[in-house]
Amino acid sequence: MYKQFDEILTRINDGKLWDFPGGVSPQGKKELSNTTDIDRLPLPKELYVTVKQHIGVEGHVEVEEGQQVLKGQLLTKSMNPFAVPVHAPTSGKIKSISPHVSAHPSGLPKLTITIEPDGLDKWTEMTPLSNYTELPKIKTVEAICSAGISGMGGAGFPTHIKASPKKDVEFLIINGVECEPYISSDDRLMREHAWQIRQGIDVLSHLLTPKKVIIAIEDNKPEAIKAMQVTCQEQDNYIVSPIPTKYPAGGEKQLIQVLTSREVPKQGLPVDVGVIMQNVGTCFAIADAVYTGKPLVERVVTLTGEALNAPRNVWALIGTPIEHLLKQADYQEKRQRNSKVIMGGPMMGFAVASEQVPVIKTTNCILVPADKELPEIGDEQPCIRCGACADACPASLLPQQLFWHSKAKELDKAQDYNLFDCIECGACAFVCPSEIPLVHYYRIAKSEIHNQELEKDQADKARERFEARKLRLVREQQEREEKHRKAAEARKQAMSSDKGDAKDKIAAALARAKAKKAAASDEAADASPEVTGKQDKVAAAVARAKAKREAAKQSTDSEATTDTAEQPVDKKDKVAAAVARAKAKREAAKQITDAEATTDTGEQPQDKKDKVAAAVARAKAKREAAKQSTAHQADATTNDMQQTDTDTSVQAEPTQPMSKQDKIAQAIAKAKAKRDAAKAQQQEQDEK
Amino acid sequence: MNFTRSSSPHHHIRRKTSEVMRMVIYAAVPGLMLQTWFFGWGAIVHLLLAVTTAVATEALFLELRKKDFEKAIKDFSAILTALLLAISIPPFAPWWISVLGTFFAIAIVKQLYGGLGFNLFNPAMAAYVMLLISFPVQMTNWTPPLELAQYSHGFVDAVYIIFTGFSAEGYSLAQLKTDIDGFTLATPLDSVKTELTMGKTLTESLQSSVFSDGLSIGWFWINCAYLLGGLVLIRTRVINWHIPGGMILGMLALSLIMYGVDSDVYSSPLFHLFNGGFMLGAFFIATDPVSASTTNRGRLIFGAGIGAWVYIIRTWGGYPDAIAFAVLVMNMAVPLIDYYTRPRTYGHYSEHKKSMKVAKSDKQP
Ligand code: SF4
Numbered sequence A: 001m002y003k004q005f006d007e008i009l010t011r012i013n014d015g016k017l018w019d020f021p022g023g024v025s026p027q028g029k030k031e032l033s034n035t036t037d038i039d040r041l042p043l044p045k046e047l048y049v050t051v052k053q054h055i056g057v058e059g060h061v062e063v064e065e066g067q068q069v070l071k072g073q074l075l076t077k078s079m080n081p082f083a084v085p086v087h088a089p090t091s092g093k094i095k096s097i098s099p100h101v102s103a104h105p106s107g108l109p110k111l112t113i114t115i116e117p118d119g120l121d122k123w124t125e126m127t128p129l130s131n132y133t134e135l136p137k138i139k140t141v142e143a144i145c146s147a148g149i150s151g152m153g154g155a156g157f158p159t160h161i162k163a164s165p166k167k168d169v170e171f172l173i174i175n176g177v178e179c180e181p182y183i184s185s186d187d188r189l190m191r192e193h194a195w196q197i198r199q200g201i202d203v204l205s206h207l208l209t210p211k212k213v214i215i216a217i218e219d220n221k222p223e224a225i226k227a228m229q230v231t232c233q234e235q236d237n238y239i240v241s242p243i244p245t246k247y248p249a250g251g252e253k254q255l256i257q258v259l260t261s262r263e264v265p266k267q268g269l270p271v272d273v274g275v276i277m278q279n280v281g282t283c284f285a286i287a288d289a290v291y292t293g294k295p296l297v298e299r300v301v302t303l304t305g306e307a308l309n310a311p312r313n314v315w316a317l318i319g320t321p322i323e324h325l326l327k328q329a330d331y332q333e334k335r336q337r338n339s340k341v342i343m344g345g346p347m348m349g350f351a352v353a354s355e356q357v358p359v360i361k362t363t364n365c366i367l368v369p370a371d372k373e374l375p376e377i378g379d380e381q382p383c384i385r386c387g388a389c390a391d392a393c394p395a396s397l398l399p400q401q402l403f404w405h406s407k408a409k410e411l412d413k414a415q416d417y418n419l420f421d422c423i424e425c426g427a428c429a430f431v432c433p434s435e436i437p438l439v440h441y442y443r444i445a446k447s448e449i450h451n452q453e454l455e456k457d458q459a460d461k462a463r464e465r466f467e468a469r470k471l472r473l474v475r476e477q478q479e480r481e482e483k484h485r486k487a488a489e490a491r492k493q494a495m496s497s498d499k500g501d502a503k504d505k506i507a508a509a510l511a512r513a514k515a516k517k518a519a520a521s522d523e524a525a526d527a528s529p530e531v532t533g534k535q536d537k538v539a540a541a542v543a544r545a546k547a548k549r550e551a552a553k554q555s556t557d558s559e560a561t562t563d564t565a566e567q568p569v570d571k572k573d574k575v576a577a578a579v580a581r582a583k584a585k586r587e588a589a590k591q592i593t594d595a596e597a598t599t600d601t602g603e604q605p606q607d608k609k610d611k612v613a614a615a616v617a618r619a620k621a622k623r624e625a626a627k628q629s630t631a632h633q634a635d636a637t638t639n640d641m642q643q644t645d646t647d648t649s650v651q652a653e654p655t656q657p658m659s660k661q662d663k664i665a666q667a668i669a670k671a672k673a674k675r676d677a678a679k680a681q682q683q684e685q686d687e688k
Numbered sequence B: 001m002n003f004t005r006s007s008s009p010h011h012h013i014r015r016k017t018s019e020v021m022r023m024v025i026y027a028a029v030p031g032l033m034l035q036t037w038f039f040g041w042g043a044i045v046h047l048l049l050a051v052t053t054a055v056a057t058e059a060l061f062l063e064l065r066k067k068d069f070e071k072a073i074k075d076f077s078a079i080l081t082a083l084l085l086a087i088s089i090p091p092f093a094p095w096w097i098s099v100l101g102t103f104f105a106i107a108i109v110k111q112l113y114g115g116l117g118f119n120l121f122n123p124a125m126a127a128y129v130m131l132l133i134s135f136p137v138q139m140t141n142w143t144p145p146l147e148l149a150q151y152s153h154g155f156v157d158a159v160y161i162i163f164t165g166f167s168a169e170g171y172s173l174a175q176l177k178t179d180i181d182g183f184t185l186a187t188p189l190d191s192v193k194t195e196l197t198m199g200k201t202l203t204e205s206l207q208s209s210v211f212s213d214g215l216s217i218g219w220f221w222i223n224c225a226y227l228l229g230g231l232v233l234i235r236t237r238v239i240n241w242h243i244p245g246g247m248i249l250g251m252l253a254l255s256l257i258m259y260g261v262d263s264d265v266y267s268s269p270l271f272h273l274f275n276g277g278f279m280l281g282a283f284f285i286a287t288d289p290v291s292a293s294t295t296n297r298g299r300l301i302f303g304a305g306i307g308a309w310v311y312i313i314r315t316w317g318g319y320p321d322a323i324a325f326a327v328l329v330m331n332m333a334v335p336l337i338d339y340y341t342r343p344r345t346y347g348h349y350s351e352h353k354k355s356m357k358v359a360k361s362d363k364q365p
């Protein structure tokens, strides 16, 4: 069953591949766009760089509104192994950092950095790594990560994670299949930039040390096959393998099956069967990152469809709004009764919400079909159980059963029929004679199941949180008593000892900075959708923002706010907090009176039950702010803005449901608070 | 500008359910023509009656269920049901047979179960069985092929007989069943069955005038026509080969074995395959997707089951032909077959082994 390396190799060398079940053969329509060179476009008026463009968590925004950035400058920073940064696609001014319609089927707004190009397109300084073979591998992996590269063919999985697997790699498969109709961006890239793609493959193969590198290309792209063969001929370990044209041969799982006959186990990864797969576009970007130090700021996008007068492939900057691309391709609105633009191909792409949707790193195609070309599907008719869908399914599912149970909301049964093994390729809906939008039903069922799980999770978490809180309150009470006792002792001692030295002050500052970091991560935790009440959210956000500002102010004042460090965040922070507390306590000995006055400012509202606490915090924070407003003119601008922003939301909070403005205000407040926290961290490092 | 939103895929093959049904109907035309050629116009008259009844019944019920009947009728499924029933009943059965049967098929078997896609049983065959059990005399009154009959009859005769029981010239159905020598002729399957029960050998019973060279006159060619139509359907991917293939294999296997055991008592595979409604059943009736199995392995089993049942009932059962019974029996087994023939989903290859491994490792901490 599980074919061994040697057997697979012989078959690949002989060009005798395996097959995957099902599949369909829609018309290719690639000739619409693949006959001309990849074109360069003029700069758009504005670029919308979505902060999170990949699978994983978003990076931390590193720039502020109004700031000038250079092309390739880091906009977000990766804080987590699953975060991939984004870079400025051109030089210009940051116009805003706010939610903007996203390149997602839902079209929901996501945090986006809007850049107004200055037209100079001036690059930031680049640090190539051309001697990567002599450096430790981790350097190269880091370079790939900080160049912002995530999978450019499919879902956008962070490339650096795939480039440092924990298991041995037998096959590195370079996916140049491009099985979706219409799309030709990889085709053109291979024809025109085969050398650079090979350089990228070289880097990957250095990192992964695979036993064999297979470059898989569908046999309907003879020119690309030729180009890759020529560039790879002196690498004995590389083989270019033409594979039969059939949709969805380019799906990761299907391609692995075609080339190796192995199947990725369910819930497993390709590396579990000794395979790593990368898209050709990703290889190109890796070569850019390693050899020239260029981050990923543009990609090839196919503009195609019969409603465009000038279909072709173009280099599109990440963040380019679709509107700009449509204009460049001479979009003929009258050829569509209802305007419809598809991002991606006709089988798996999604219809975008508006013309302001930006290009992201995974955008390979903008398809604008004329009415006759891809007609709207008619009304759904009853399933006649013809089984055409099952014959077409590459995952060997029974789509009609999935449909039946999804429609009847029998979610358990749908899962029994392996709903989650559906790759949403659309082959079933493509062949269904009753024109049932099968994939749509599956998506709904999947998200319903996710929601149910989330709800269950939430209930569990709420209970946990409640219990944790009870414990914490008890502990805090004890700690406070202990502190008072110690403070009293310290007071006595202070009478006799000399004044604190400079070292103590630094220590105290450090403690405060840590506390702030704790607060920042606490907020990050809160940002997840677990907090339920909207109003509570507002209240919490306001309180947090204020508390943080407070903290920032106090750091200059060097007033000891002993309790700020008391947040139970994570282990590391706890230790830090403990140290900080100890130090702070010493500080407190000097400033007994102050310490008692501000004990509670830092207490963070942790859940909805903390509304009261939040209110208290707010009140205190306000009082504090009033007290200190005169003392600190330095931060005046930002603070003022924050003040107004937060005040609006405070007013709105008790009665009305949150309006859009408030939401934005809240988001801004959060973003600012985060930035402040980040700054504090920076400070902390500087101090070290 | 507001864009239209729709869910992927945005691309669809251009073959609708109605086209599938229509193609099945077209593919049955050669067989229907041969049937008319050999047995007279009765089938056509019944077809007209059945189609009218089917459309009227469907419209009535959809109206009652407050659904758009125009669209539903355009899917041609009711018409296909009517066609299959009309060509299955004896050509000169009285008019109310096809009317009643079609009404039963559409109203009870299809609409009361929820309409197209929800019926558990093949409507045409369920109706056929209902008729056969309720009206055994009318349902077994087959006239012999025209070339053997004493009296010839045309379209007008057919209409007369169906509505009045007598041809335009006043011959009764019983008279029409007689051959040139005045003997009443039975269908080939009937005649073999009766002769065998009378203790004759197969060779002797094949001497009857309804056979030539051991093959049934008329029936052989009709079966060939349906086979041809069926092959076209497979070629154009309207149906999969699995059900007819399974059915032919099932029949072939059983009849070969029995023929090998005693060729004096058991008819040859060829006799069985090209007799009665076998090919019609294999390519047009058993392939009704709604009531058949949906997995490819399941379809093979489903088909083979029907083939075997047809043989069993023909040979040892009480009815000369048995497509309808066999189909209904296997319809009942479909949920079971479907459940046990689920294809292995991608990536689930070692599920069984893995779960065993997990179970083991659980035991040894
Ligand atoms: S293709 Fe459509 S009609 Fe046929 S079984 Fe699948 S869902 Fe039903």
Ligand code: SF4
Pocket (backbone or CB within 6 Å): A392, A393, A394, A395, A396, A397, A398, A399, A421, A422, A423, A424, A425, A426, A427, A428, A429, A438, A439
């Ligand atoms: S969308 Fe899902 S069910 Fe349909 S063919 Fe693809 S994998 Fe199978």
